[in-house]
Amino acid sequence: MLVMENTEISQVTVIVNGEPRAVEVDNRMSVLDLLRERLGLTGSKKGCDHGQCGACTVLIDGRRANSCLALAVAHDGADIRTVEGLADGAGLHPLQEAFVRHDAFQCGYCTPGQLCSAAGMLAEAGPSAVTEDLTADPPLTPGEIHERMSGNLCRCGAYVNIVKAIMAVSAPGGDPS
Amino acid sequence: MRAFSYVKAGSPAEAVSQYRPGAAYLGGGTNLVDLMRLGVAAPDHVVDVTGAVDGSISEGDDGELRVGAGVRNSDLANHPVVRERYPMLARAVLNGASGQIRNMATVGGNLLQRTRCPYFQDVTMPCNKRQPGSGCQAAEPGAETGNMAILGHSPFCVATHPSDMAVALTALGARVRVAGPDGGRLVEMPGLHRLPDGRPDLDTVLTPGELITEVELPPPPRGRSTYRKVRERASFAFALVSLAAALDIGKDGRVRDCRLALGGVAHAPWRAHAAERAALSLPASRETFARAADEELRNARPLPGTEYKATLARNLIVSVLEELSQ
Numbered sequence: 244m245l246v247m248e249n250t251e252i253s254q255v256t257v258i259v260n261g262e263p264r265a266v267e268v269d270n271r272m273s274v275l276d277l278l279r280e281r282l283g284l285t286g287s288k289k290g291c292d293h294g295q296c297g298a299c300t301v302l303i304d305g306r307r308a309n310s311c312l313a314l315a316v317a318h319d320g321a322d323i324r325t326v327e328g329l330a331d332g333a334g335l336h337p338l339q340e341a342f343v344r345h346d347a348f349q350c351g352y353c354t355p356g357q358l359c360s361a362a363g364m365l366a367e368a369g370p371s372a373v374t375e376d377l378t379a380d381p382p383l384t385p386g387e388i389h390e391r392m393s394g395n396l397c398r399c400g401a402y403v404n405i406v407k408a409i410m411a412v413s414a415p416g417g418d419p420s
Numbered sequence: 421m422r423a424f425s426y427v428k429a430g431s432p433a434e435a436v437s438q439y440r441p442g443a444a445y446l447g448g449g450t451n452l453v454d455l456m457r458l459g460v461a462a463p464d465h466v467v468d469v470t471g472a473v474d475g476s477i478s479e480g481d482d483g484e485l486r487v488g489a490g491v492r493n494s495d496l497a498n499h500p501v502v503r504e505r506y507p508m509l510a511r512a513v514l515n516g517a518s519g520q521i522r523n524m525a526t527v528g529g530n531l532l533q534r535t536r537c538p539y540f541q542d543v544t545m546p547c548n549k550r551q552p553g554s555g556c557q558a559a560e561p562g563a564e565t566g567n568m569a570i571l572g573h574s575p576f577c578v579a580t581h582p583s584d585m586a587v588a589l590t591a592l593g594a595r596v597r598v599a600g601p602d603g604g605r606l607v608e609m610p611g612l613h614r615l616p617d618g619r620p621d622l623d624t625v626l627t628p629g630e631l632i633t634e635v636e637l638p639p640p641p642r643g644r645s646t647y648r649k650v651r652e653r654a655s656f657a658f659a660l661v662s663l664a665a666a667l668d669i670g671k672d673g674r675v676r677d678c679r680l681a682l683g684g685v686a687h688a689p690w691r692a693h694a695a696e697r698a699a700l701s702l703p704a705s706r707e708t709f710a711r712a713a714d715e716e717l718r719n720a721r722p723l724p725g726t727e728y729k730a731t732l733a734r735n736l737i738v739s740v741l742e743e744l745s746q
Contacts (some may be wrong), residue, residue, distance in 0.1 A: 367498075367519065378504055
């Protein structure tokens, strides 16, 4: 058991986009604030800070999560991937390319969260709330994508093209537009 | 947010030994961290229990399913046995929150999440649940009552329980295993969550320091089951009214078994025993289902603004049972 009695400060090491980062944090600090304020990674956005908008979505140990609701102190040792580390090397991630090609944003504020959420979502198997047959892994129809991406709000209303972009990556070759 | 010390417990016993008045157990944090940011919760000591309680699901020889309290909501909904044998539970979990939140939220934390009543979440407002004795803003003239309770509420509190998963667990008759300073015990559902009476500050029957370690699911009810949720938008919203239902029809076309639990209507997931009893042994018909629904909802006491919920709950019971009977 890790006990730091009567201290409100903790030492944590997180792996961010493949790089171990050791930082001292106030226990109150969210993973989002750690990324933005301490590590200079401002790609992840603070929209609502209540887990309702999804702009802060990152991948934690490979799974999409709202970094605003994640306490940094509770994520010692976690592997965190942000929009800055989504692509391999200098190029764009296929989702980033698809978002550009399908005009899947206007102001762009929700885009890093949409991208990380989509990357996590494409790696998730299993049914959703709109899947008819719970025992089968359903094909990713536009309806399935709408449901699975409902944790990411877009104030500009670019949803139609966001779904097109994700469809293009999930079913390469089939151009939905 | 108030400053707090943090400890990560490695076992239920360690977690319980770390508990003290003013402390809080932390699971996925999707509700607690938000409440701390809002000032609704202000623990000075946080005991992280994600490494203390089991995070796996196992099948017993007795046909039961044991779900560790640390299992993430998404893993519960995606478990092959849950998808196959407990469709009501899989659907309930998938209808809650968003993909991100389901990845973070634990089963234990889901059961212990607090109401989303806007007056509970606003520290500038009176609220008997947040601050006993301060009053209930939701009962004041002009309050926004659209999503308040219609059953089992009291003059002290009209808030509703927000969980979808807990509604299915209530219909399934799940048992909650608890560790505490005075040893362990099993709490049956319904029975974990309280009605508000004069103490809306107490959401559940758990005592300070008690920790949910596991949920035990009895073998699923016979027949077909499902969960349907009505909300203000298509996804990622709390229920106005939801229903977990299981229906078993005999060869004679009569109702052999019926399990019904409503969400969004009360301070606790609402097991509709009166409707279940009313449907038993009668022909599995729309008339029977309507009579059963009326039997349950005759006790509804809607506030100004929540009258629609009684109608909605009635229609939901009839339409879901009809669907299950086809």
